[in-house]
Amino acid sequence: MLNLVDTWLPWLGDLLELGGPILSLILLIAFVMWSLLFERLYFLSWELPKHLGVVVALWQQRDDKTSWYAQQFRENLQWEVRQGLRRHFPLISTLIKVCPLLGLLGTVLGMLEVFDALAATGSNNARSMAAGISKATVTTLAGMVVSIFGLLGNLVAEGRANAAGDRLAAFFSQTQDD
Template sequence: MSLLLERWLPWLADLLQLGGPVLGLILVIAFTMWVLLFERLFYLFAEFPRELERAERHWRSRRERTSWFAAQDRKAVTGYLGSRLGKNFSLIATLIKVCPLLGLLGTVIGMLEVFDALAATGSNNPRSMAAGVSKATVSTLAGMVVAIVGLLAHSLSERRAAAVRQGLEARFTQFEDRDHA
């Protein structure tokens, strides 16, 4: 583990210096986005099946399942489970949308540094402009990469959660069909 840190920490520090403070903010947002995405996937595949089993046990323990009261109970349970499935997806989507905008902000800041270097030196010396150009390109690249990868992961996980959410009502009405048979 320490060898891994020794190898990656200097590289990350160089990258942050190269990209400027906007890149640091993009990396913080990327970390937050991935923590939320992994939490959603953990919930979907580890916690939700247990919650669903408890809800189905509760539903099967009802004496009757066809009255208005039973329908209200079923709607409450499926609504609760459905809302738990959709938790944090809007926040993740917002973080994804912010990343390219921050990349654009880094581009503008980097280009301002280029123009400042041009004004200070009075020439088009490439060395004086290199820092600004690197900030412009690195932050743009980081914002776009985080947004694209995040968008793919978000889309797949949200689609899976939506499919599970759609099947909730059918799972609970199947018990009614068995009762009538």
Template structure:
């Protein structure tokens, strides 16, 4: 088992080395993005149901739920719940949008490396140019894959949050 993990780690290190320093930046942004998305799923599964039950209990405990003031209180509670649900979603969406841009930064730095090799060695050394080309293509690919995974998961999170908020509104009648 330990040997298998070492083989995986060696493969990852080789991939990261071939992709250049920008690939480490993509990995860091991907890690932060996924940590935030996992936290949001955890919030949806464990924290928000408790908070929503407390809001519904407070609403049901009110004697009067039809006046203008009661409607404003309900709106405030729903707004606060919405704000707590959407907390960190802007950061997640920003990180999703940044991933391809960081990948393009890798393309630029890789191509600079290729042009540097061409200036120093000439165009006859394909092996040296290949290292720069891999530094150009790997971060781009990694940035796009990171962004696609973030798009799918953040869209799913948005849908679940909207559903959760609508269920909260439905359980707080205001006739």
């Protein structure tokens, strides 16, 4: 796998080597998070309109729209759509919150390497401390960058999901008034 990475993206192998296993974990979390975000955006753009068409057709087929049973049916339809809209957002939010913490863990591990180098050499030799400092810096930066861009992507996806839920609620409140 690393040979494949070195062939296509030689700088990525160097970066992974600098950041250590924490950076690899941050990149894995970023991949999972963006996969979930793209799935949500795909669902909201292409699958949700079809699903809403089915929900609207189910509601409009009902002859009785004012009874208690009709209202329960309407609320159940809305609940199912809202559950579909909210799918994966709690996990995405958790992954966003974990990335800076992993970056801080990488910082701590990098600083431990610096202190080990200081203890081993007995002096303040900059070369012996460079690996630890780079690990601390790279993992912190990666954790923050992944978190910030994940937060922006999550805001876009949640905004679209909330707008779709609001449109559905407006449709049902309009049909209830009719």
